[in-house]
Structures are given as structure tokens and as C-alpha cells.
Amino acid sequence: MAPVGPRIELGFKATETGTRAALTDVIGRLRDGGLESTMLGCIEIVLAETLNNIVEHACAGQPDGQVRVRARLTDLYLLVIVVDNGRPYPGNRLPPYAQPAVACELDSLPEGGFGWALIRELTDHVQYRRHRNRNVLTLSIFLERELSRAFCR
Amino acid sequence: MGLKCRVTGDVLVVAVDLSRIDAAIAIQFKEDMRSETQTGPDRVILDLSKVDFIDSSGLGAIVAVRKQLGDARRLDLSGLTPTVKKVFQLTRMDTVFKIFPDLDDAMAATAS
Incomplete structure (x- = not known):
């Protein structure tokens, strides 16, 4: 598929403020590339959760933690590759899909564990591999389906 | 930090004056909410109309505040x-909280 929008590439330190600046940058450039706000919202959720996971888990306590994001728009998909120099994912694999249960007593309501559920809900494909001591995450988000979903709601 | 609080009748209204509730600010947000809601009316309305974006950390902070109450x-x-609505829907948290389209609707629900 031929790219139809900007190629985006950026690197930043694996911190919460680095993540925030990177998100603003990527979302701004995708907006300039013509994506509408519902779609941008979904993309921002996916990227935020992906980058938060890296900061909070893979690169936690690692002062030299670095993240690189590459993104490309095609007719139908946003393709994103995220690389970090943090620790490998447990078991060298993606966490299994799990939606935290919310039908419970107030005291038991989950305050976390939503990140991967959100990523899985909003992406069509996620792949993880460990390559040269780096985590490589490949995500694709199908633009049209998400648009039609949004219209259905 | 970005919270505007007022008591109207039997309700404490906390309006969030931030465009994002994300990982960079979630802990501070939770602490500020805790101190603002420690005393006061039983019903708290959190108005999120100025918040364009929330991530799972921000969502977790709101859940923590709910549990503290x-x-x-x-x-x-x-x-x-x-x-923000999408994040609540996808995590089913829209079934945990009562969610009103705007503050006026939420206030009107007090009267009834």
C-alpha cells in the first residue's frame, strides 16, 4: 500500500513528559495529514498506552531509556513501529488479552490494567519481537473500520 | 492544580481545568481530588468538559477517587x-459511574 500521508519519525527519552511531548507531536502531524478527530482520539489512546507501558515497565528505573516511534499512513491503515531499549516483555511475549472486571464491589474496582485492553480494542494487529536487545512493537490501526465504528455509536 | 471547586446546595462540583489527565499528572490529580473531596457534600460531580484526553492512568485516578469517597x-x-467517553466505554467504566451529558443535566438530577 502506498503511503498517503506524512512519514513520521521521532525519538525521545522514556519519561512521562517525553511521552506527552511525543504524543502531541505525532497527533499534530497526523491531524495535518488529514485525519479527523474521532480517529485521532483512538490513535492517541493506543499510542499513549503503548508509550506509558514502556515508561512504566520496560524502561522503568532506566535513566538511559530511549524510545523511537515511526508511523506511516496508508489508504486504510496507520502503521506504527515503536522501539525501546528497555527490558524484554515477560516471557518475551505480549500480555494475554484481558479486560479487567468492573462488575464488582466498590473496594475491588480496578485502578489499573486497562492499558493493553485499550490497545487491543483499538488496533487490528499488534506484534512484539525482541531484536538486538530492543523491544520492537508493530501496531496497525484500520482507519475505515474505526470510522464506521464511530459512526455506529 | 487545575481543579475548580464550588459547593452548590447539596453538591460539590469539581470542574477540571486541564486539557489532559494523563500519566504525567495522574498522581497529582488523585492527591488534589482527595484533599478537595475530603469533606463536603455526599454528592460530588466531576465535570470533565474541558478534558480532551485521558489515559488509563487518569482513568485509574478517577476510580481511586471514587473508592476513597x-x-x-x-x-x-x-x-x-x-x-474521554471512548475510554470509559472501552473499559466498561461507563457502567460504574453515572455519566451526564453536561453539568446542567447533572445538577438537574440533584433536584429530582
Whole structure:
């Protein structure tokens, strides 16, 4: 598929403020590339959760933690590759899909564990591999389906 | 930090004056909410109409505030913007909170 929008590439330190600046940058450039706000919202959720996971888990306590994001728009998909120099994912694999249960007593309501559920809900494909001591995450988000979903709601 | 609080009748209204509730600010947000809601009316309305974006850390902070208030008190939400609403829907948290389209609706629900 031929790219139809900007190629985006950026690197930043694996911190919460680095993540925030990177998100603003990527979302701004995708907006300039013509994506509408519902779609941008979904993309921002996916990227935020992906980058938060890296900061909070893979690169936690690692002062030299670095993240690189590459993104490309095609007719139908946003393709994103995220690389970090943090620790490998447990078991060298993606966490299994799990939606935290919310039908419970107030005291038991989950305050976390939503990140991967959100990523899985909003992406069509996620792949993880460990390559040269780096985590490589490949995500694709199908633009049209998400648009039609949004219209259905 | 970005919270505007006022008591109207039997309700404490907390309007969030931030465009994002994300990982960079979630802990501070939770602490500020805790101190603002420690005393006051049983019903708290958190107005999110100025918040364009929330991530799972921000969502977790709101859940933590709800739990701190306990069973005897209430935390309702109003004015969810589209992306914030989506996060609540996808995590089923829209079934945990009472969510009103805007603050006026939330206030009107007090009177009835």
C-alpha cells in the first residue's frame, strides 16, 4: 500500500513528559495529514498506552531509556513501529488479552490494567519481537473500520 | 492544580481545568481530588468538559477517587468529550459511574 500521508519519525527519552511531548507531536502531524478527530482520539489512546507501558515497565528505573516511534499512513491503515531499549516483555511475549472486571464491589474496582485492553480494542494487529536487545512493537490501526465504528455509536 | 471547586446546595462540583489527565499528572490529580473531596457534600460531580484526553492512568485516578469517597458518597461525571467517553466505554467504566451529558443535566438530577 502506498503511503498517503506524512512519514513520521521521532525519538525521545522514556519519561512521562517525553511521552506527552511525543504524543502531541505525532497527533499534530497526523491531524495535518488529514485525519479527523474521532480517529485521532483512538490513535492517541493506543499510542499513549503503548508509550506509558514502556515508561512504566520496560524502561522503568532506566535513566538511559530511549524510545523511537515511526508511523506511516496508508489508504486504510496507520502503521506504527515503536522501539525501546528497555527490558524484554515477560516471557518475551505480549500480555494475554484481558479486560479487567468492573462488575464488582466498590473496594475491588480496578485502578489499573486497562492499558493493553485499550490497545487491543483499538488496533487490528499488534506484534512484539525482541531484536538486538530492543523491544520492537508493530501496531496497525484500520482507519475505515474505526470510522464506521464511530459512526455506529 | 487545575481543579475548580464550588459547593452548590447539596453538591460539590469539581470542574477540571486541564486539557489532559494523563500519566504525567495522574498522581497529582488523585492527591488534589482527595484533599478537595475530603469533606463536603455526599454528592460530588466531576465535570470533565474541558478534558480532551485521558489515559488509563487518569482513568485509574478517577476510580481511586471514587473508592476513597466510599459507599456513603457518590461521584458522578459530566461533560465527557468524545475521546474521554471512548475510554470509559472501552473499559466498561461507563457502567460504574453515572455519566451526564453536561453539568446542567447533572445538577438537574440533584433536584429530582
